[in-house]
Amino acid sequence: MLKMYLSLIRIRFLMMLAYRVNYYSGIVIYSLNIGVYYFLWMAIYGDGQSLGGLTPGQMATYIAIAWMSRAFYFNNLDREIAQEIRDGTVAIELIRPYHYLMVKLFQGFGEGLFRLLLFSLPGMVLVSLIFPISLPGMMDSSWFYFSLSLLGGFLINAQLNILTGLLAFFILNNQGLIRAKRVLVDLLSGLTLPIHFYPEWAQGILSFLPFQAISYSPNMILIGGWSGHEIGQALLIQGIWVILLCLPIQLLWTRARKTLIVQGG
Amino acid sequence: MFHIQIFIEYFKQYLKTRLEYRGDFFAQFATDLLFQGVNLVFILVVFSHTTNLHGWSREEVIFIYGYFLVPYAIFSTFFNLWDFNERYIIKGELDRVLTRPVHSLVQVIMETMTPESLLGVVTGLAVMGWSMSQMDYVWTMMDVVFFFLFVVGGVAIYGGIYIALTSISLFSDSKTDIQPIMYNIGNYGRYPVNLYSRIIQFVLTWILPFAFVGFYPASFLLGSSDWKTFAFLTPIVGGIYFTIGVMIWNWGIRHYRGAGN
Numbered sequence: 001m002l003k004m005y006l007s008l009i010r011i012r013f014l015m016m017l018a019y020r021v022n023y024y025s026g027i028v029i030y031s032l033n034i035g036v037y038y039f040l041w042m043a044i045y046g047d048g049q050s051l052g053g054l055t056p057g058q059m060a061t062y063i064a065i066a067w068m069s070r071a072f073y074f075n076n077l078d079r080e081i082a083q084e085i086r087d088g089t090v091a092i093e094l095i096r097p098y099h100y101l102m103v104k105l106f107q108g109f110g111e112g113l114f115r116l117l118l119f120s121l122p123g124m125v126l127v128s129l130i131f132p133i134s135l136p137g138m139m140d141s142s143w144f145y146f147s148l149s150l151l152g153g154f155l156i157n158a159q160l161n162i163l164t165g166l167l168a169f170f171i172l173n174n175q176g177l178i179r180a181k182r183v184l185v186d187l188l189s190g191l192t193l194p195i196h197f198y199p200e201w202a203q204g205i206l207s208f209l210p211f212q213a214i215s216y217s218p219n220m221i222l223i224g225g226w227s228g229h230e231i232g233q234a235l236l237i238q239g240i241w242v243i244l245l246c247l248p249i250q251l252l253w254t255r256a257r258k259t260l261i262v263q264g265g
Numbered sequence: 266m267f268h269i270q271i272f273i274e275y276f277k278q279y280l281k282t283r284l285e286y287r288g289d290f291f292a293q294f295a296t297d298l299l300f301q302g303v304n305l306v307f308i309l310v311v312f313s314h315t316t317n318l319h320g321w322s323r324e325e326v327i328f329i330y331g332y333f334l335v336p337y338a339i340f341s342t343f344f345n346l347w348d349f350n351e352r353y354i355i356k357g358e359l360d361r362v363l364t365r366p367v368h369s370l371v372q373v374i375m376e377t378m379t380p381e382s383l384l385g386v387v388t389g390l391a392v393m394g395w396s397m398s399q400m401d402y403v404w405t406m407m408d409v410v411f412f413f414l415f416v417v418g419g420v421a422i423y424g425g426i427y428i429a430l431t432s433i434s435l436f437s438d439s440k441t442d443i444q445p446i447m448y449n450i451g452n453y454g455r456y457p458v459n460l461y462s463r464i465i466q467f468v469l470t471w472i473l474p475f476a477f478v479g480f481y482p483a484s485f486l487l488g489s490s491d492w493k494t495f496a497f498l499t500p501i502v503g504g505i506y507f508t509i510g511v512m513i514w515n516w517g518i519r520h521y522r523g524a525g526n
Binding site for chain 2: 025026028029032033035036039040042043044045046048051052171174175176177179180183184186187192193197198199
């Protein structure tokens with residue numbers, strides 16, 4: 001069983017490798033985004049040495065890490081699932097001897113792994129040549145916690161994508177919803193704005209939502225913005241969200257198979 | 266007159282297809298609003314930690330963003346050319362367009378337009394109105410005239426650049442990723458450009474003149490005279506880029522051989 005899922009990762013990885021040229025433009029786009037936010041934030045700092053507990057150097061690193069991690073956790077599972085529901089291929093997927101949603105998850109992981117190695121790593125080198133970024137030393141333990149947290153972020157984001165995609169079973173054209181979710185995740189996950197910059201009341205609300213566990217937690221760990229205790233807490237919260245999000249997915253999935261309507265064909 | 270008639274027919278057709286998936290139509294409205302709201306949230310949160318951004322106050326930055334939304338909305342309405350390569354070249358729709366007696370670009374624009382994006386004009390005006398009332402700033406009659414000129418110029422710059430990029434598909438049917446790159450560069454124009462480094466300012470002014478879509482005209486309409494000359498250049502730059510775009514398109518159409526078998 002595990003072997004099958006591992007080969008799913010491998011196949012998706014190889015598939016992405018075949019179209020690798022497309023990803024060089026991605027590095028340019030991400031670098032451009034890092035650039036906009038870098039200049040904006042440096043203007044916000046002005047001559048100040050600290051804002052919300054972060055130095056300008058930490059902020060620059062935060063922006064770079066946030067975008068390069070996004071390359072790893074971002075995927076189009078929502079769009080793929082919705083597409084397969086709309087064109088009816090999901091019916092074939094359902095009679096195959098594997099769990100459709102697990103297959104999707106592992107495909108997403110293969111895609112993420114590919115981008116991490118061939119996109120984020122060279123991208124990070126490029127960006128650190130342009131902007132003043134400081135990363136912890138190779139043997140620093142924060143890399144370990146960061147990897148754990150990044151994986152947690154990937155899982156939570158993938159689960160949210162699967163949820164949005166599955167809604168296509170009930171709302172036959174859910175493209176608007178998919179776009180809206182994407183915009184919201186970018187804003188509320190801490191990608192463009194570290195969560196502790198929000199006003200108190202908004203932080204209260206955001207701490208009860210899964211989004212901050214996608215980007216904010218891994219970034220804060222890597223730039224050294226958190227103590228050991230805070231890191232443990234953040235990882236625990238991620239774990240809880242991963243488990244909690246399984247519930248609505250399972251619920252939708254069971255209901256969806258009962259009420260499956262294949263459009264056309 | 267003939268073109269207006271054609272436009273109305275296309276518009277009717279468009280409404281019929283859109284209203285078939287009514288839920289999606291309104292979802293589009295909602296996500297557009299959300300998208301515009303998200304950027305405002307960013308500006309508001311940022312200004313809760315600082316009082317000025319390289320000398321620009323919160324209201325001024327919001328005004329510049331609100332202004333940017335207006336030309337950008339008109340551009341997204343008529344130059345929705347994202348899937349041109351897929352739809353017109355690979356699927357061969359362009360052959361059909363070319364057999365008809367209306368200019369090919371006009372047809373493509375009318376077939377791909379999304380009038381619901383015009384909602385962004387309303388949002389933009391509302392945002393500008395709000396920040397002007399906060400600053401107690403009032404436009405003269407001349408400002409209104411300039412506003413129209415600048416918006417037309419901005420749309421022409423955006424339109425020209427995208428027409429030129431889309432024309433690449435006429436020469437080669439392989440996919441390029443230049444459009445999304447350009448889209449991201451365009452985002453630089455909606456903040457005061459003097460906060461970027463000199464090289465970026467130069468690129469945004471003379472090579473990919475996105476600063477003329479947002480910042481330069483908006484700063485003039487705010488009563489700042491530092492970039493006055495640049496603001497007045499907006500319609501001219503727009504005219505030049507749009508002409509170049511259309512010329513490349515026409516050249517591409519003559520060159521086009523079709524992808525099919």
